Amino acid sequence: AQSVTQLDSQVPVFEEAPVELRCNYSSSVSVYLFWYVQYPNQGLQLLLKYLSGSTLVKGINGFEAEFNKSQTSFHLRKPSVHISDTAEYFCAVIRADSWGKLQFGAGTQVVVTP
Amino acid sequence: SQTIHQWPATLVQPVGSPLSLECTVEGTSNPNLYWYRQAAGRGLQLLFYSVGIGQISSEVPQNLSASRPQDRQFILSSKKLLLSDSGFYLCAWSDGNHPYEQYFGPGTRLTVT
Numbered sequence: 767a768q769s770v771t772q773l774d775s776q777v778p779v780f781e782e783a784p785v786e787l788r789c790n791y792s793s794s795v796s797v798y799l800f801w802y803v804q805y806p807n808q809g810l811q812l813l814l815k816y817l818s819g820s821t822l823v824k825g826i827n828g829f830e831a832e833f834n835k836s837q838t839s840f841h842l843r844k845p846s847v848h849i850s851d852t853a854e855y856f857c858a859v860i861r862a863d864s865w866g867k868l869q870f871g872a873g874t875q876v877v878v879t880p
Numbered sequence: 881s882q883t884i885h886q887w888p889a890t891l892v893q894p895v896g897s898p899l900s901l902e903c904t905v906e907g908t909s910n911p912n913l914y915w916y917r918q919a920a921g922r923g924l925q926l927l928f929y930s931v932g933i934g935q936i937s938s939e940v941p942q943n944l945s946a947s948r949p950q951d952r953q954f955i956l957s958s959k960k961l962l963l964s965d966s967g968f969y970l971c972a973w974s975d976g977n978h979p980y981e982q983y984f985g986p987g988t989r990l991t992v993t
Contacts, residue, residue: 798980809886809970809984810924817980856924866912866979867939870924 772857772871779847779878787842787874789857796862799840801831804854813855816840827851852878882907884985886971892991899958901988903971906952911973913954914982915946919967930954931976966992
């Protein structure tokens with residue numbers, strides 16, 4: 767079995783401040799890791815992914831994430847947020863043996879204020 | 881480039897009525913197709929996936945069904961809606977050779993009254 771835990775349900779942050787969204791997973795086999803963003807009443811957009819290779823992954827809109835196998839974490843960071851980053855962020859995993867079945871965390875709502 | 885469409889965008893249906901949601905993908909062939917549901921308090925849940933025409937796998941037992949009558953068309957149906965079917969339904973696709981990168985449609989907001 768596997769599970770994905772996003773430790774914060776909501777993260778308030780001021781504009782131009784850094785933000786970190788935490789994600790931990792549990793799995794008995796190797797996993798592929800993803801972060802998606804969802805703006806209100808829209809579908810999900812892929813921010814970044816880790817499939818293999820370098821553990822520091824850069825994505826769109828200035829986001830990056832680091833895969834830490836020993837801590838089973840894949841935290842998302844941005845050094846300076848904009849108002850437009852207000853959205854819900856989902857961490858997701860796919861087991862290496864499960865062909866493409868995404869399992870999502872509960873989501874973290876980021877609210878950026880001036 | 882590839883695009884994915886879903887309709888309708890919003891839908892209000894009474895309990896016990898039928899349902900048909902449609903998803904189509906353009907700009908690719910033989911995609912993998914997925915239906916997810918996002919419901920309050922239950923997060924995002926994979927409902928069905930398909931690797932080809934007529935090939936449907938169900939992840940969660942429920943009163944919903946899916947069909948793939950054409951290569952780039954995926955339909956979600958129900959004969960009788962329940963209140964618990966309310967939610968945001970998302971269709972997604974991935975390249976047949978790269979199932980790990982999924983791209984989502986704009987979604988359908990379903991309210992069952």
